[in-house]
Amino acid sequence: MTELITLDECEQLTTEQVHDLYRRYVSRSQVSLIGSFGFGRDLVDHAEGCWIHLRDGRRILDFTGGVGVLSHGHNHPRVLAARQRFQRQRRMEVHKNYFSPYVAALSHNLAALLPGDLNISYFPNSGAESVEGAVKLAYKYHKGRRGTVLHSDIAFHGKLMGAGSLTASPEVHFPYPRIPGTDSFGYDDLDSFLLALERHTDSAGGSDVYAVVLEPFSASSLRECSAHFLREVRRICTEKDIVLIFDEVYTGWGKTGALFHFMHHPGLVPDIVTTSKSFGGGKASISGYIAREPVFRAAYDNLSDATLHSTTYYGFGEETATALEAVSIVVEEDFPGRARELDELLGSGLAKIQARHSRLVRDVKGRGALHGVFLTPGPRIPPALRSILPPGAARDPQMVAKLLTGAVIAALYRDHGILTFFGSNRLIALIVSPPLVAGADEAQLFLQALDEVLDQGAVRLLTGLVREKVTG
Ligand SMILES: Cc1ncc(COP(=O)(O)O)c(C=O)c1O
CATH class of the missing domain: 3.40.640.10 (Type I PLP-dependent aspartate aminotransferase-like (Major domain))
Incomplete structure (x- = not known):
């Protein structure tokens, strides 16, 4: 009889086993793509409100808003x-x-x-x-x-x-x-x-x-x-x-x-x-x-x-x-009102971050609990960066913005336990989109983490991303 994986066994699979099953039965390229931005190595145990609890005991602040799905937070x-x-x-x-x-x-x-x-x-x-x-x-x-x-x-x-x-x-x-x-x-x-x-x-x-x-x-x-x-x-x-x-x-x-x-x-x-x-x-x-x-x-x-x-x-x-x-x-629970409160915190916080990191942050915009940070390595690609970027990337401002945004997202996750993502319409933005059950404490945690990550500067951030990709 064909051996089927049961629900019990499914919940015990290791990261390597899940990757292997994905490679064989879902999509090899998805495994490479997610891995190249420093993700995909953790498995989730459970999630509640703004927080994701990983199997290894760490907890992650979810600032993706579930790409629109999780205004109520996880498992309201x-x-x-x-x-x-x-x-x-x-x-x-x-x-x-x-x-x-x-x-x-x-x-x-x-x-x-x-x-x-x-x-x-x-x-x-x-x-x-x-x-x-x-x-x-x-x-x-x-x-x-x-x-x-x-x-x-x-x-x-x-x-x-x-x-x-x-x-x-x-x-x-x-x-x-x-x-x-x-x-x-x-x-x-x-x-x-x-x-x-x-x-x-x-x-x-x-x-x-x-x-x-x-x-x-x-x-x-x-x-x-x-x-x-x-x-x-x-x-x-x-x-x-x-x-x-x-x-x-x-x-x-x-x-x-x-x-x-x-x-x-x-x-x-x-x-x-x-x-x-x-x-x-x-x-x-x-x-x-x-x-x-x-x-x-x-x-x-x-x-x-x-x-x-x-x-x-x-x-x-x-x-x-x-x-x-x-x-x-x-x-x-007055979600529109909560979004307006988050708007005040995030709008003013992100504007300060833009002023403090004006070489890296080209623009911030958004409304309510939906903001974007548009990043750039500066008016010209610094020579130190040219040598570490993939071939052709230095000539493509979108590619550089994507890599830099990916690097910031990876650092927010790795060093601060905060999950974000980037939007892939014309211009690449780091999307700041907390669930509407988030409050001032979570907004503050995020803003401080972003500030610290941007302190690293474009060269260090991108070097980190490239290294992670090579060793990851
Ligand atoms: C504005 C808008 N319309 C439509 C869709 C498509 O929704 P779905 O992915 O559920 O098909 C999306 C998905 O992100 C969206 O943002």
Whole structure:
């Protein structure tokens, strides 16, 4: 009989055994890539709040925010309790012939929390699925009579074929076939937006654009659209009956200091908003789109189209029960307020660090609990660095920024037990994104550690990274 690894045995695997299984059955290149930045040698025992506890007893301060997923921190007790309760009561997961009270209540709560008539929800599992669902809804709203969807030139909407077609971040760098009829405009650039619309307007003034997909705050590049841009885009979309989709997969649930980032702008309401990540409280893989009632009703609210768009796992039991609790926590623990407090601490702390390390820190920006530090080795690559960089790297400022940022991330982890990551949109940023359960103490620990790491200077940091790669 084939020997299968049991759950018990799985939990006893050593780092070497896990690497070996990854190399053989998951991805060799993932093992090399993660290893080259000084990671991948530790295994996690458990994680709670802002802290990751390693098998060797060390604890790590998690400042990644789980790449958007962990606003509630790891294993929030209320989220765990909701899941345990669901399991204890042996609730049912698949609701196809029965209505789900969880889907009903979750949809109600989202309608209550969101402005205007953003009232109708759909809950698939990943961010990309929510974006694709929203774009399909917009296409259907126009009965397939319009053929163009616009996105921004720094957009990140996911990596599936459809969402990837609307993504302009170099993270999706292979020229996969795209869905037909995509075009782009400069982020936060009204002239560019108007030109894009004009390219798809016929001689009688009719628009071929069925949807505009936009991140009001771009988490991957830490940029946000101005109020003027957003309001103009809204006004023009209304005028031309274009479905305006705000992608808040990353920024929803308080991250930038408002429940959803667009809610920083009173009266501004998209036709559809997408959400995921911390919507699942760090436990459930759930996403959603919430559509304005007239838009949804025009697209799908008839018997023959009632199941035109669905996925197997949409509205799954424990995922929706978890999201219900996760959303209550966001509201009761005032996540937007917590993000605003973190914004004050991190914003002023990072500005001081930038002033103290002006040769290394080119820029800091962000909002709420989502900031970025843009690093540079200086106006020119110091000669001491040229000899240690990989061939060609000295001529590529992005490559140098990536290595330097990687070196800072590695030093923060190795010397200070703090976990961060870098964003891979156009410009490389060290992302500073604590869970929203972090407080002043954690922010202070991070700021002091970053200050000390940057004290080492570019040459020492990069030499350390190269040495680690060679000996690692
Ligand atoms: C703004 C935005 N949209 C969509 C996605 C895609 O989500 P997923 O990776 O769950 O498909 C992401 C993922 O980071 C995102 O940040």
